[in-house]
Each structure stands twice: as structure tokens, then as C-alpha cells.
Amino acid sequence: MTRPLRVRAAALAAVPVIAFPPAASAAAPAAAEPPAPVQAAVDYCGDQCADILPPGQNGNATLVDILAHQVFGTMPRHAGDQMVPYDRLLHSYTGLTDAQLDDFFNDASFGVPAGQVESRVRPRADVEIVRDRATGVPHITGTTREGTMFGAGYAAAGDRLFLIDVFRRLGRGELTSFAGGAPSNQALEQSLWRGAPYTEADLQAQIDRVAASGPRGAQALADVEDYVAGMNAYIDEARADRDYPGEYVLTGHMDAITQRGTIEHFTPTDVVGIASVVGLLFGGGGGGEVASGLALLAFQERYGAQEGERLYEAWRAQNDPESVLTVHEGEFPYAQSPEDPVGVALADPGSVVPHELVRDASGAAASGASAEPVPQSEGTATEPAPTATPGGAEDLVAPGEVEENLEHVRGLFNDGVLPGDLISDPDGMSNALLVAGEHTASGDPIMVAGPQTGYFSPQLLMVQELQGPGISARGASFPGLSFYVQIGRGPDYAWSPTSASQDITDTFALRLCEPDGSAPTTESRHYLDGEDCVPFEELSVDNSWTPTVADQTPAGSYRLLSLRTPYGLVESFATVDGTPVAYVTRRSTYLREVDSIIGFQQFNEPAAITSAADFQRAAFDVGYAFNWFYTDTDDIAFFNSGANPVRAQGTDPNLPIWSEPAYQWQDWNPADNGARYHPFAERPQVVNQDYISNWNNRQAAGYTSGWGMGAVHRGDLLDGRISALIAEGHAFTRASLVQTMMEAGVADLRAEQVLPELLRVIDSAPVDDPELAAAVAELRAWHEDGSLRREPELGAGEYVHAEAIHTLDAWWPLLVRAQFEPGLGTPLYEQLTRLVQINETPSGGQNGGGGSGGSPNQSQPHRGSAFQYGWWGYVDKDLRAVLGEEVQGGFGTAYCGGGELAQCRAVLLETLAQAAAEPWETTYPGDAECDSGDQLCADSIVHSTLGGITQPRIAWQNRPTYQAVHQFPARRTDPPPGG
Structure with missing residues (x-):
């Protein structure tokens, strides 16, 4: 039996709260001369820039921090202080004003006011790191560029050292040896190694090639080397001060008693390995051609060669004319299937x-x-956990009790350091809303945007400010790559990405x-x-x-x-x-992960970014598949980045092809995987459209999308709201654009976009059954009230329209199968569900009514991101065809009820009756977090634990996990706001 942790209560005040050394223990300056004064950066945002990163900035916790957290519920300072404002916006966005934004976002201005300094550290003479009291964000100012980069590495290790180490090991295929053999660790390690295996020579070759590419490449290598030196300096100090993350003890790398063990220094090639993880997670796209080929063969087996190919193309819908687009005008052809492709190499069915x-x-x-996972923390984010106060750790744990105290936290990592599907399902990420100045109250453009990278403790991103020669930026970066800000703002401009996933x-x-x-x-x-x-x-x-x-x-x-x-x-x-x-x-980015560093370098360099056009050119230097969004005081802009290879004439990028030279990418070099890429002019882009929105939807007409990007997409939730408000003549403020984002973030895509067609089919005749009529009335009332999954107020304990929400959750998987399987046949239907999952709800629990015949390909529960993948567009098009409407990009045939309205209606009512009668305990099965049948809890967001600090659940919201609000009233040619 594990005995309870014995901690001296009187010593609780001595628990250290931050993983970076306090000012008193900072390293002495490297040189004897007095440090140069640090100059404040000029800021043109005028207090109109804000951001938030739940759960908090601090991602390092000492062993004592972790033990105290587990026993007393104390939270290291800044480890969870952004959870409450983030969560409460959901319950407070109606009637939101600009003055109230500070209640839900942090000030993202440059610098720290004198009265708001929490700590000030000079790890060496040419850099100062100031952390603010409100968030603990490091504001790094260097008198030299080398010092700025050194400070960035030092601060990153102070906030995320163990997480950076995890990503280093993951990038080298060594996660299980480092963090343990839990099944999720194994799954993640295998996924990464399958997509990005590298030798040490491969990693070094990438560095050498980019460093030799010109002045920017040489500067990038120098920046990385200085950054790594800063991380290593922090490691040395933390070990000397016994202030390193406690996870090193929990995973067996350090001994809490003798202090013997290893925290290895980082190298530049480690940074390349981390970049490969991030690139594969968020900046890839395409693949799956073998599965697409099998689907084509299955269509032809079912319908014959010619009709089967036609139906395959209709279901593939790579350029659906009804899909929501980010660029409203113009065409950007890319990766389209030719009429008579050459070199196709389709697998024989059953041979793969x-x-x-x-x-x-x-x-x-x-x-x-494996060990049984330990449930994460209970409760909801209502108030911050008690915060421990700084001090020494020597009196907290009695001598001789360390081992039994460690027993108390066995299983802390929830059966693995990282979730196993982090790479297998990474693409549902991020959104962006931008409105041109002619549609804002002030005349200045507004951007509300951020990456939807999942909910983790600590978060996968960290926030920082970098000020030094040639660099001036604040925003979010991936730990281990934070020598540049990757998502954020400069003095008078801001930028943010979404995952593009083009092929x-x-x-x-x-x-x-x-x-x-x-x-x-x-x-x-x-x-x-x-x-x-x-x-x-x-x-x-x-x-x-x-x-x-x-x-x-x-x-x-x-x-x-x-x-x-x-x-x-x-x-x-x-x-x-x-x-x-x-x-x-x-x-195309394999063996070329480092190439994108040049684009990010320019984003951080104000001299390089003086206009929207400059930003688009810099984004073109990013090889990863991202959509980039930009704003300043005059313009809003969009650009799609990625190393888009120019393929051999006549080949089909959506099917496997033979490897003969005639079918290879043009100018392809097998030595370094270089090739000819589509030029700048052929990339989806726009400047000063009335508005720009994206939620991982299609970029532009002609730009081939993946499976399932059809007539209904969650991008419609943003696009429809913004376009309607502009049509009404609404003058946007920062608050009203945040409101637009938030309402879309609690909307059920199926209820808003597809339920009207379902009701139209049902309404084609009276519903005689009283119970069915009541279910239909509840669904109709929910739709008419906005189709939101939202409590009426914080703490209400259930959704408005809870019965209707349950009915649709239970109905959708039953409906999809009954609507399509009879016409497609089981083999083809199941092949299509492997390519496009039928459902992605917040709870992730509906897999066909608890085994009652639906598809099991459902999303991970408790993760927040929802409604990205599903058969929404397929259902919508088919129902409109049954209703006799002309459908652009339709199937040319109707499936529901064999195309007969009365029979389709019977299918809908039969499955609706099953759904309405399904017990809530079946629709929302219990788990380690929730009792079965608890709808609100089933939807709730749980932060996956990446270390020893857990977080409370928060209410479901389909929202970026780092989010920023930017509006610039001035630019560098104007006086700074406020003088």
C-alpha cells in the first residue's frame, strides 16, 4: 500500500513556485564591464494588442512543486493562472465591450511597466530577462543579437525544459527510452519515426546546407547556436541550484537524494529534430494515395469502370464548388487530377x-x-488553485521519506508523456478572422487569430518578447524553437497561421x-x-x-x-x-525541415516587414504547409506557404504513381530532396479583401483539398457570421470580432448547417408519432435558437437544449450509415469511412449509438477541437438531391432511401426514433473524468498532462489554444500612439 505523502505543513510556504532562478541566484555577468543599458522598444499597438495561453506560461515545476501540487493542490506560480479568464469568456461573450477584453486576455504590449516587474535576470552581460507579474512572460532584451538569442534559450529552458527534452527525444525516436514505455508513448514515437526518421548526419546536413545558403542562413545558424548555449547555461544553473524540473526525478534521470544523474546539453541538431516534430505535426499535408486508390477500385467494383470513376471523383470532391473559400475571387490551380493520368500504380485489392x-x-x-492510468484532476476551472510561495525546499520533505513520497505520484503522467494520436490526427488546428478597416468602427483593420494546438499541461507553446539588434517581436513559439517568435506581432504588424494541409x-x-x-x-x-x-x-x-x-x-x-x-x-x-x-x-519538406527558418527570421525583423507584400514574400520562404494571416494599420492579407512541388505532366497527385524518372517531380534532386516548386504568383493570396476567415478550410478555387472538404465545413461557422454582419453594415470592434469567434466556437456545425435539410425532409409529411414529433420540435427549437452547445450561465450544470443535443449526438452516426450504406454497399461504405470519419463531436463518445451499427471512427474525447472531420457535406448534398434541388458538385444520384423522398423520410424517422430512445449513458459513456450519461462533462476539455502538474477541466469550446487580438492605430511612419 502506498502511504500518504508526509510533508511538514509549516514548510508549505517554502515551496518554490517558479522553475527559473530568482534574481538573487542569477549568474554573474560574463564580462567585468558594466552591462549596457536596455532600451525599451517602440510600440505602435496602443494597448490594442492582447493574447492568452492557457493554462499558463510556467511549464517547469521542481519535484517539491509537484509533490505539493499533488497533496495540497497548490499550483506553481503562472502554471495555471490563464485558465479562468480563458474559460470565462465562453460564458461572458454576449454584450462584450472593448473595455472588458482585459478580463479575458492579457496585455500583449511591448515591455513591462515599472510597477509590474516580477523578476529581472541577467544571465550574461548583454541580455536582460524581465518577467511580468501578471503572466510571468519573459521579456528578453539584448544589447547584442547574440545576447538576445542566448536569453531566448535561457528563458525557454526556464519555462519548458522537460518538454523541450521530450520533443528532442521524440525527434530522435527515443521517447520511450527517455520517458517510459507506456502505450501512448510507444504510439507517438512510432508515428514520428515513421514520418521523419533521421540520422545524425541527416540533421547536420540540413544545418550545413542552410548555413551555406547566404547571409540569412549563416545568421540563422548563429542564432540557433546562441540559443542552444542559453538553454545549456540554464541547465547548468538549475542543476547547481537543484532547481530543475521534477519530472527528471520521476522518470529516473536524476536522483532526488544524491542529485546524481544526467540532464544532457542540447545541440543544434537537436533543434532540427524538434523542427521535424513540429513540421510533421502542423505543417504537413497529402499522402494517403494508396487508400484513395483502393477507394477508386472499390467504386469501380461496385458500379463498373466508367460510372465508378465518376462517382469516385464526386466523393473525392477535390474542388467542390460549394465549399467555403478563404480567397473569394481568383483561381489558383494546384494538385488537380488530370483527365487521363499517366503512371498510375493502383494496388491490387487485398494485397497491401x-x-x-x-x-x-x-x-x-x-x-x-502497462500501468493503470491515474485520473487527472477533478472539478472545473472556477478559481485559481492556491499558489505556493517562493523559498527553499530543504524543509518540505523529511530526510529518508523521498522514495515513499514519490510513490504518491506514481502514474502521474496518465499512462504516457504525450497522447499517442498527437501525430496521427494533427490537422484540426487553428482559425483566423480578419476584417478590413472599411468595416471597423475605428477604420483600422482587426485580427483575431491563433493556433488550435490542443490542450496540454504545460501547453505546447510558450509566449515571449524578443528585443535586440535586428529583432523585435512578441508572441508564441514552440519550446526548443523559440529563437524566433513564430506566431505574434512586431512593432506595427501581426501575423498568425493555420494548418493548410495542402498536398x-x-x-x-x-x-x-x-x-x-x-x-x-x-x-x-x-x-x-x-x-x-x-x-x-x-x-x-x-x-x-x-x-x-x-x-x-x-x-x-x-x-x-x-x-x-x-x-x-x-x-x-x-x-x-x-x-x-x-x-x-x-x-517535400523531408530532409529540408530547416529551410523554413528563413521565413520565420524575417517575420521577427521589422526592417524586412514594412508592408503586407513584404510579409507575403517572407511567408513564401516557409516550406511547411501553412495559411498565413497578416494585419497592420492599413492592410489585412493572406498567403499560403509550403514547398509545393511541380509534378510531372499528367501525373495524378491523388493516386500512387510509378517511380520511373518520367513521373518524378520536376528538377527533383534525390540527394537532398530538392525540387522545382510552384512560384509565388501561383500561391493562394489576397490583400484587403472585405474580410478573411479560415478554419482549416479550402484556400481558393482550383486549390485541391483533401477528402471531406465539401459543401459543409466548420469554416462556414466563421465565414457565415462575418459575411452576414458585413452585409448588415456592422462596424466591427475588437470585442465584436471576438464575439463572432466565440459564438462560432460553441456552435454545433451539424445543427446549424445540416439540420435544416433534415427537417425539410421530415416536414414533407406530418409526424404522427407524439414522441417523434416532440423530438423534432426540440431539434427545431435548438436550431432556431442558434445551434449552440452552451450553458445558460456559468455553473448551470447543463446545456440549453440538452435533450436536442443528446438526440443529434445519438442520431448522426445512425443516420449516416442508414443513409449511405444500402446504396454504397458495406465494403465501399467502410472504405470511405477509412478516408473520412463520419463524425467529430466534442465528447467523442458517439460511435454508432454504443455499438448499434455506426462507424467507430470518432474523435478523441475531451480535446476541444471538433467538427473538422465528418460527412457533413455528403449528408447535406444528398438530402438536397432527394428534395429535388440542383446540387453543384453533387453525386449525380441520391442515396437516402434510394433517392425517394418518402423512403428517405422513413429512414430519417426510423433512426431518429432509435436516437431519441438511446439512453444517455450509452451516448455519453463514462471515463476516468466523467460519470456515464453526464453530457456536459463528456464534452468538457481535459488538459493532457505532459508532466507533474495537472489542470481542472473546462467547458467545451472550439477555440484556439493560443489566441491573440490585434489592432494597430499607427505604424512606424507615424508617432507612436499616446506620443
Whole structure:
């Protein structure tokens, strides 16, 4: 039995609260001469810039912090202080005014007022780090560029050292050896290694190539080296002060008694590895061509070659004319399927065998054994947890009790450091709303935007301000990459991205061979490169683990083995017309992760960004697939970045193709994966459209989208509201644009956009059954009241229209299957659900009415982001076809009820009756957080724990996890606001 933690109550006041050393313990200046004075940056925002990052800035906690948090509920300072304002906006956005924004966002002005300084540290003579009392954000000012970068690294380690280490290990395929063998750690590690395996030489080659590319590349390398030096200086000080993150003890890397252990210094190649993680998570796109090919074959098997191909194209809907667009006018053709594609290499049905990544598994890796996860914290974010006060830790834990105290926090990491689907389902990220000055009350443009990177404790992003020679910016960055601000603002401009996910990944088929000339099979591990039969290059990493305090997964080990060719990474083996092949995937940013550093460098350099056009040109230098949004006092702008390869004429980027030279990307260099890319003019872009909105929807006409980006998309929730307000002549303020975002963030896409068509079909005849009529009336009332999933007030305990919300949650998966499976047939229906999941609700619990026949491909519960992926557009188009309407980009046939209105209505009513009768306990199954049947709790957001500090649940909201509000009343050619 685990005994309770014995802590001296009188010593609670001695719990240290921040992981960065206080000013008194700061390092002495590196040089003897007095430090140069630090000058305040000129700010043109006029107190009209704000941001928020829940749960808080501080992501480091000492062992004592963690123990006190677990026993007494104390929270390290700034570890959770942004949760309450973030959550309360949901309940307070109606009637919001500009004056009230400060209640829900932090001041994002440059600098710290004299009376608001919490700490001031000079880790060396040429840089000062000031943290403000309100948030603990580091404001880093250097008298030299080298000092500024050093300070950025020092501050990043002070806020996220353990998390940076986790991402370093993940980028090298070493997460389980570092953090434990929990199943989620294994899944995440394998996903990353499958998509971005690198050798040390690969990482260094990227650095060398970019550093030699010109002055900007050389400066970038110098910046990274100084940044890494700052992180390492912090590590040395934290070890000397015994002030390092407690997770190093919990994962067995440090000994709490002897202080022996290792926290390894960082290197520039570690930064490249971290960049590969971020790029794969948020800046990739495409792939899946083998699955698309199997869908094409399934359509042809069902309907015949010609009709099957036509229906495949209708369902693929790569350029749906009804889809919401970010750029309202103009066409930007990219990645479109040609009429008669060449080089197509479709797998024979049933022949595809995925490449086996995991080898030589033993112990827990072979058995799947793991410790039971410990539930995360209870309650909701109503008030901040008590904050411990600074002081020494020596009296908190009695001598000899460290080991039993550590027992108290076994399982702290919730069965893994990071969720296993972080990479497998990364694309539902971020939104942006921008309004041109002619539609604002002040005449100055407004932007409300931010990345929807998921809810974690600590958060995956951190906020900072960087001021130094050639750099002036404030905003969010990924820890380990925060030598530049990646999302934020300069003196008189601001920018923010969303994940674009355009197709920058292709699949090629390599013919297999045997070196002795014998007949190959799908078990062969050589391939034809021209006339030569060559072996696959093997990239492997060995991982082993033993139980630790944080992760009690029994000891185990395995080897990760990726097979690489110059043509790409092996994804699977199959036959094509009986010929054994390896399918390899090639991402245009693979081996080129570092290239994007040049674009981010310019974002932070005011001299490089003096206009919207300058920003668009800088964004063009980012190779990752992002949508970029920009504002200053005159303009709003959009630009889509990414290394979009120019493909061989006639090839289809949506299907696998042969690897012969005739079908390769133009000017492709297998040595470094360079190629010819689509030029600036061919990228979706716009300046000073009336408004710009994006929620990961299609960018522009002609720009090919992924599966499921059709007539209904969650982007409609933003676009429809903004366009309607502009049509009414509304003059936007910062507060009213935030209101628009927030209302879209609590809307149910299905209820707002698809329920009207469902009701129209049902209304084609009277509903005689009283119970069904009541269910229909409840659904109608919900839709007419705004289709929101929202409590009437904070703490009400249930949604307005809770019954209708339950009915639709239970109905949707039943409806989709009943509507489409009879016409498509089970094999084709199931193949399509592998390409596009049918549902993504806040709770993630509806998988077909608790096993009553729906698709299981539902979203992860408690994650916030919802309504990105689903069959919303398919259902909508089909119902309109049944109603006899002309549907642009429709199927050309109707599925519901065989296309007969009366039969379709019968299908809807039958499934609606099932849904209305479904017990709430079935629709909302219980979990570690919630009792079964608790609708509000099932929807709630739970912060995934990445360390020893947990967070309370908050109410569901479909909203960025770092969000900023920007409006600039002046620019550098004007006097600063307020003189």
C-alpha cells in the first residue's frame, strides 16, 4: 500500500513556485564591464494588442512543486493562472465591450511597466530577462543579437525544459527510452519515426546546407547556436541550484537524494529534430494515395469502370464548388487530377501489407502491459488553485521519506508523456478572422487569430518578447524553437497561421527485386533503381525502458526500423497487376525541415516587414504547409506557404504513381530532396479583401483539398457570421470580432448547417408519432435558437437544449450509415469511412449509438477541437438531391432511401426514433473524468498532462489554444500612439 505523502505543513510556504532562478541566484555577468543599458522598444499597438495561453506560461515545476501540487493542490506560480479568464469568456461573450477584453486576455504590449516587474535576470552581460507579474512572460532584451538569442534559450529552458527534452527525444525516436514505455508513448514515437526518421548526419546536413545558403542562413545558424548555449547555461544553473524540473526525478534521470544523474546539453541538431516534430505535426499535408486508390477500385467494383470513376471523383470532391473559400475571387490551380493520368500504380485489392516498423519487441513492448492510468484532476476551472510561495525546499520533505513520497505520484503522467494520436490526427488546428478597416468602427483593420494546438499541461507553446539588434517581436513559439517568435506581432504588424494541409506528399511505387535474379515477392527487401537491384537503407533506433515513478509500464524494448530510399520512406508492400512493389511516401519538406527558418527570421525583423507584400514574400520562404494571416494599420492579407512541388505532366497527385524518372517531380534532386516548386504568383493570396476567415478550410478555387472538404465545413461557422454582419453594415470592434469567434466556437456545425435539410425532409409529411414529433420540435427549437452547445450561465450544470443535443449526438452516426450504406454497399461504405470519419463531436463518445451499427471512427474525447472531420457535406448534398434541388458538385444520384423522398423520410424517422430512445449513458459513456450519461462533462476539455502538474477541466469550446487580438492605430511612419 502506498502511504500518504508526509510533508511538514509549516514548510508549505517554502515551496518554490517558479522553475527559473530568482534574481538573487542569477549568474554573474560574463564580462567585468558594466552591462549596457536596455532600451525599451517602440510600440505602435496602443494597448490594442492582447493574447492568452492557457493554462499558463510556467511549464517547469521542481519535484517539491509537484509533490505539493499533488497533496495540497497548490499550483506553481503562472502554471495555471490563464485558465479562468480563458474559460470565462465562453460564458461572458454576449454584450462584450472593448473595455472588458482585459478580463479575458492579457496585455500583449511591448515591455513591462515599472510597477509590474516580477523578476529581472541577467544571465550574461548583454541580455536582460524581465518577467511580468501578471503572466510571468519573459521579456528578453539584448544589447547584442547574440545576447538576445542566448536569453531566448535561457528563458525557454526556464519555462519548458522537460518538454523541450521530450520533443528532442521524440525527434530522435527515443521517447520511450527517455520517458517510459507506456502505450501512448510507444504510439507517438512510432508515428514520428515513421514520418521523419533521421540520422545524425541527416540533421547536420540540413544545418550545413542552410548555413551555406547566404547571409540569412549563416545568421540563422548563429542564432540557433546562441540559443542552444542559453538553454545549456540554464541547465547548468538549475542543476547547481537543484532547481530543475521534477519530472527528471520521476522518470529516473536524476536522483532526488544524491542529485546524481544526467540532464544532457542540447545541440543544434537537436533543434532540427524538434523542427521535424513540429513540421510533421502542423505543417504537413497529402499522402494517403494508396487508400484513395483502393477507394477508386472499390467504386469501380461496385458500379463498373466508367460510372465508378465518376462517382469516385464526386466523393473525392477535390474542388467542390460549394465549399467555403478563404480567397473569394481568383483561381489558383494546384494538385488537380488530370483527365487521363499517366503512371498510375493502383494496388491490387487485398494485397497491401503495411511496413512493420517495430522489430524485436520484448517484455512490455511485446505484451502490451502497462500501468493503470491515474485520473487527472477533478472539478472545473472556477478559481485559481492556491499558489505556493517562493523559498527553499530543504524543509518540505523529511530526510529518508523521498522514495515513499514519490510513490504518491506514481502514474502521474496518465499512462504516457504525450497522447499517442498527437501525430496521427494533427490537422484540426487553428482559425483566423480578419476584417478590413472599411468595416471597423475605428477604420483600422482587426485580427483575431491563433493556433488550435490542443490542450496540454504545460501547453505546447510558450509566449515571449524578443528585443535586440535586428529583432523585435512578441508572441508564441514552440519550446526548443523559440529563437524566433513564430506566431505574434512586431512593432506595427501581426501575423498568425493555420494548418493548410495542402498536398506536399506523394506516394511512389518501386518494383521489388531479388539480388540473385529470382522472382521477387512482397517479402523482398531490394528494389529496382534503374537497372540496379539495390537494398533498402535501414534507419533504426533501439529503445528499452524500465519502470519509473512516473511510468510503471513493465520493462520492455524494441527496435524501430524504417526503410528508406531516395524516392521516399517505405509505407507498405503490395502488388500492382501482380507485380510486387514497395509504396514509398515522399514529403517535400523531408530532409529540408530547416529551410523554413528563413521565413520565420524575417517575420521577427521589422526592417524586412514594412508592408503586407513584404510579409507575403517572407511567408513564401516557409516550406511547411501553412495559411498565413497578416494585419497592420492599413492592410489585412493572406498567403499560403509550403514547398509545393511541380509534378510531372499528367501525373495524378491523388493516386500512387510509378517511380520511373518520367513521373518524378520536376528538377527533383534525390540527394537532398530538392525540387522545382510552384512560384509565388501561383500561391493562394489576397490583400484587403472585405474580410478573411479560415478554419482549416479550402484556400481558393482550383486549390485541391483533401477528402471531406465539401459543401459543409466548420469554416462556414466563421465565414457565415462575418459575411452576414458585413452585409448588415456592422462596424466591427475588437470585442465584436471576438464575439463572432466565440459564438462560432460553441456552435454545433451539424445543427446549424445540416439540420435544416433534415427537417425539410421530415416536414414533407406530418409526424404522427407524439414522441417523434416532440423530438423534432426540440431539434427545431435548438436550431432556431442558434445551434449552440452552451450553458445558460456559468455553473448551470447543463446545456440549453440538452435533450436536442443528446438526440443529434445519438442520431448522426445512425443516420449516416442508414443513409449511405444500402446504396454504397458495406465494403465501399467502410472504405470511405477509412478516408473520412463520419463524425467529430466534442465528447467523442458517439460511435454508432454504443455499438448499434455506426462507424467507430470518432474523435478523441475531451480535446476541444471538433467538427473538422465528418460527412457533413455528403449528408447535406444528398438530402438536397432527394428534395429535388440542383446540387453543384453533387453525386449525380441520391442515396437516402434510394433517392425517394418518402423512403428517405422513413429512414430519417426510423433512426431518429432509435436516437431519441438511446439512453444517455450509452451516448455519453463514462471515463476516468466523467460519470456515464453526464453530457456536459463528456464534452468538457481535459488538459493532457505532459508532466507533474495537472489542470481542472473546462467547458467545451472550439477555440484556439493560443489566441491573440490585434489592432494597430499607427505604424512606424507615424508617432507612436499616446506620443
